[in-house]
Amino acid sequence: MNLSEELTFAFTVEENRIIPNYVFKKNPISFLKIGHNKYYGRRFELDSICRTNITAREFSDCFDIFASMQGEVSDADKYDCMNQICAILFPKTDNYTSNLVSGHHWGMRYVNPEMKFGVIFWFAGIVKYYTEHPVYSLLFKSDKQKDESGNKIHLGMNEITLALQKEGYGKPDEMNLNDYFDAQIKFLKDTINKALADGVKPEKISQKTGVPLSTIQKLS
DSSP: OOOOTTOGGGEEEETTEEEEOOOOSSOSOOEEEETTEEEEOOOEEESSSEEEOOBHHHHHHHHHHHHHHTSSOOHHHHHHHHHHHHHHHSOSSSOHHHHHHTTHHHHGGGSOHHHHHHHHHHHHHHHHHHHTSTTGGGGGOOOOEEOTTSOEEOOOHHHHHHHHHHTTSOOTTTOBHHHHHHHHHHHHHHHHHHHHHTTOOHHHHHHHHOOOHHHHHHHO
């Protein structure tokens, strides 16, 4: 994909090298236009605190789609993933389910590719914020879990979201993104402390959950 010379907010060029910029104080793209219609983006603003109206469901879906883009997929599939992320973060309607089945992502095919590229950079910055956060980063420092046969498995963000809902931590369509990560920390703390109270050794908890011993010590 060619980079637009006008897309200067997404990267800088130093010594003939492209340096991606993943950190934005706010959404660098106010809206995406399809025909005569403008679709305004979700908020994610950083100053002394983080302010966002991105929901847990929106983030978890985008995160799993974004993760799939990092694998060995065709260019066509990558473009489709970009359209889906753009359709979620620049919705047609605030009702998530309605937006998802509206075919809005098909309309994203007509949006300038450089603009969609910018949206992906912006979302990568949101992921970077949480994966490098002093507290929330603990959630991303786990080895892959193992199933009963000893094979390693990986829980996607959507599976985590459903687990939180099942345990009564909140509904993903209503939960603010910051509350979502707070709930994940609480869920992990509760799980670890319950296991410790049942007499399970920290080493066993680490082996079963994939959570490093250092993280268990911090959360227990």
